[in-house]
Amino acid sequence: MHEELQDLAKRFGHYGPAASDIGDALWDQLSKKIQVVIPAGGESKRLRGVTQSGFNKISTPLPNGDTLIEYNIRMYRDAGLTDFVLLVGHAAQSVEQIVGNGSKLGVKVRYSHDPEKPVGTGGAVRHALDKGLLDASKYMIVHNGGDIFVGYPGNLPREHVSHHISFEKQGSVATILSAPMSLVQGSVLKVMDGFVKNISYEAYVPMPYHTAATVFSPTIFEYFERIFKPGEKMEFERALFPVLAAEGKLTAMKVDNQYFLPVKNEKQWQQLLTIFANK
Structure with missing residues (x-):
């Protein structure tokens, strides 16, 4: 199975050379023209058994007293970005109590409260734009x-923006952070002539996937206004990315799986607790 997976990797995961850093002078200019938007309104239904009542996933206290929302804000702040918009919904008050106006974290924070009915990430961005x-x-x-x-050996936000700027010259309006290996839940089989020749559980396969972050050029707001209808539930990964890919305007930067932790289920939550217990 190893050889077949390696062949798959060559077909689906050719990222090309890493982009050069944009340099301190340009970064200082650009950092003032970047707003960081953090969707923070989901219910995280698969984590109801581990999050605290009155909190959502990003506001639940971790073993060292930290929270996911503060951790993520600090990552961007330490890179030099200070303008934040939080898209809040479920347990919004818990997020606002922790973050406030951002001053204790050295940033400026504005809040966009989602409509009463869920609108998805794309709908929440459109709602904040309309407001x-x-x-x-x-x-x-x-x-x-x-x-x-976690544990990335560099300035990830700056590298992400540098990568986007290099491809922006070639027409890109969005650059996603992409991990090269997708985790397949359940059993992964190799079947030959009806017989299972190999089997593994929760295997990683070399199919790149979108992680947690995307850099957008200012022209993207034209797409949000055209594609996302006010009040409709739409995720931008499903509604926007296919359009950009078809137009040749969507690019990707590779970040190794070892540095990315999605927190979608109780197993990943326990991994998160272990990490923060040692911080």
């Missing part, structure tokens, strides 16, 4: 508040 909480002249980084990057 005037997003600046359509700025770049935008959208980072799923419940997923984190």
Whole structure:
């Protein structure tokens, strides 16, 4: 099975060379033109058994007293980004009590409260845009508040933006952070002539996937206004990314799986607790 998977990797995971850093001068200019948007309104139904009552996934206290929302804000703050918009819904009060206006974290935070009915990530961004909480002249980084990057040996936000800027010259309007290996839940089989020749459980297969973050150029807001209808539930990965890919305007930067932890189920939550117990 190893050889077949390696062949699959060559077909689906050719990222090309890493982009050069944009340099301190340009980064200082760009950092003032970037808004970080963190969707933070989901119910995380698969984690109801482990999160605290009155909190959602990103606001639940971790073993060291930290929270996912503070951890993610600090990652971008330490890179030099200070303009944040939090898209809140379920247990919004718990997020606002922890983060406030952002001053204790050294950043500025605005809140966009989702409509009463769920609208998805794309709908929540469109809602914030309609309310005037997003600046359509700025770049935008959208980072799923419940997923984190851990132990990355560098300045990930700056590298992500540098990568996007290099491809922006070739027409890209969005650059996703992509892990090269997808985790397949359940059994992964190799079947030949009806016989199972190999089997593994929860195997990683070399199919790149979108992690937690995307850098968007300012022109993306035209797409949000055209594609996402006010009040409709739409995820931008499903509604927006296929359009951009078809137009040749969606690019990807590779980040190794070892640095990314999605927190979608109780097993991943326990991994998260272990990490933060040792911080």
